[in-house]
Amino acid sequence: MNPGDRVRVERADQTYEGVLLPSSTSQNLVVKLQGGYNVGIDREDADVDVLESDVYDIEEGDTEESSEVEFDPDLPTVSLISTGGTIASTVDYRTGAVTAQFDAEDVLRAVPDLAGRANYRGRVVANILSENMTPDVWQDLAQAVYEEIEAGADGVVVMHGTDTMQFTASALSFMLDTPVPVVFTGSQRSADRPSSDNVMNAVCSVEAAKSDAAEVMVCMHASESDDVCALHRGTRVRKNHTSRRDAFETVGRKPLGEVEYGGGETDVSFRRAHDERGEKELDISPELESEVELLKFTPGMDESALDVAEGKAGLVLEGTGLGHVHSDWADRIGELVDDGTTVVMTSQCIDGRVCARVYDTGRDLLDAGVVEGEDMLPGTAKVKLMWALANSADPADEMGEPLAGEITERSVPWE
């Protein structure tokens, strides 16, 4: 069998049929499936039938040994890390690099527009749909970003499914002190759809990764047009639409900055104060407490829903309005607190700050030991609580202090 053959591969319970591609590793077979996606299959125990020879005319130059993109000492080095999701499939699709590292050539074959903007390094941390993202993978990713920066990357782009990007970006915001930009990006449209947004998002993310803002950010379309990407702080961003290209928004404010695109020119600008390149020393605190629940309160909900937090280290409540649940719940919440659960109140309004001192219910919750989550997004509060319980001497106190832009200072005027 040779690259270009149409093959059927059987391994474990799975059967794959498609065209064999050149592989970047000796361990994997890479097969381009009929749908256009590539899959990497461990050679071990794989049964391969060649169905048809030379279906594709694959040249020698297509294998990884043959060519190298030249390193340009005048350009910064950007590391691209893939975790899976729609945008990563752009790269995986062409390279088959599902479980392997990929190189500059793979990147440029996938998104030719990235040429001339940076020297590229690439690595794959996971290949999962982001609804399957777990705190374990957050830790692997933080470690990979740390290693890439330590190895000299001037900026890092993380390709991530959009469903839970805000959670992962929050996790890395708390885990990492970074002297360079760490930019999450993704795609709201499958790469096989004509209106796919992945090329523009990838280009803008690389530009953001070269910028002077040393923060964990999310870079996605700012509008339905292909003209500007917004740069959102990782802890304040939210996917606010199921399908629009401009689904990601900074809650309650304008984004941190933007990347102009179009006309071939790109320009990164920031509208707010941010951590600057080189300001912080690279550091990592990847530990997480996994026993943390998030519970959204709705009318008619039984108090027994709180049982899910029994014996757990932390509970984030997504209350109503200024941060309320049924006032009958206060006693049970007090018991959880007394038993050692850190309980944090946030609001399902999403925008605005919780304040427990205005109404009786809130005051009862404060008396019960509930910690006010200020204006933290509920999802961000859950991630922060997981982090604070594993890293802080006083997690309850830490929840009220801004660590990574997740709490807006009261003195910042409304924009």
Place this chain on the structure above:
Amino acid sequence: MNPGDRVRVERADQTYEGVLLPSSTSQNLVVKLQGGYNVGIDREDADVDVLESDVYDIEEGDTEESSEVEFDPDLPTVSLISTGGTIASTVDYRTGAVTAQFDAEDVLRAVPDLAGRANYRGRVVANILSENMTPDVWQDLAQAVYEEIEAGADGVVVMHGTDTMQFTASALSFMLDTPVPVVFTGSQRSADRPSSDNVMNAVCSVEAAKSDAAEVMVCMHASESDDVCALHRGTRVRKNHTSRRDAFETVGRKPLGEVEYGGGETDVSFRRAHDERGEKELDISPELESEVELLKFTPGMDESALDVAEGKAGLVLEGTGLGHVHSDWADRIGELVDDGTTVVMTSQCIDGRVCARVYDTGRDLLDAGVVEGEDMLPGTAKVKLMWALANSADPADEMGEPLAGEITERSVPWE
């Protein structure tokens, strides 16, 4: 002791100090506290000390027996129903009508700007903070609205706490067929704060109750200014900010209509098609299935969270993106469906439509028997599922059909 005396009242563990007001019931003492709020205190077992006589000069005309606002046959009749919350305290404050009916004079004493706009009827269904609202009270309220319309009200205004107003408005949207407007309103600011929004909201709501749109609507400030109230469809509205006066928004679209206010003139206008006055016969279907849960999925959540739906009639999932949960959950969800639980998928993105056919995870969920919640708000979907399970022969099918504007037709262009 007489109305106008400064008194100290002790009852149970509580002590109240303030000025005794005329009470509309023989059962209650009504005391105006120093902060400006009135409290109704059961006379039974209450100890009263008169601290000072005739602090306030309360005239005979202030008692309910003495005067009647004249009925104007040229004006429509609007029924005001109080359920509690900040706005209701405006009325309760003056009348002490915590547990009683109130009359036109009470209304006009509370909000003089309402004079000349309608003939008023009033009744109290509950006096609770809206985080304590329950499906039982939704049913009482629907019954009260039904009775008021049956008794000849040309429109109904429901005063409601803002925390869970959208849930109650949704419940009445499904329970009632109404030939007249049913308008929910509330206040985002305590009545004792100078910027309280309750007068404008009350006036605009009365005007909306006189309009030709026979729908269940929410009428609240459209901006931070006191110039326009927005009219939102009850099933599409969401409290999107913890404290702003314009916290309520129609998700993903412009509101159904608006009420101009300011300069003394009010004007109600609608921008979209709506059910018209008299189009539908008055009808009520107040039955609800109480065994329905709403569960918000977040990364790191254990599958055992689904246990809360074990043996329950319904479960609404608030998934990520187009409607996903961790793909490992599909089997357990399939078991719930097989055991008779109707499982509906919505999205925590809030805006946009779920679509399970794009990615593997969604297709697995469809195979497991999950019903797509279209673009329903998760909270609305929960209320609808409670209603459908009690009223529909095929609840799963009903969940995909628009009943009260809760699902936006795909053919409606984006506004």
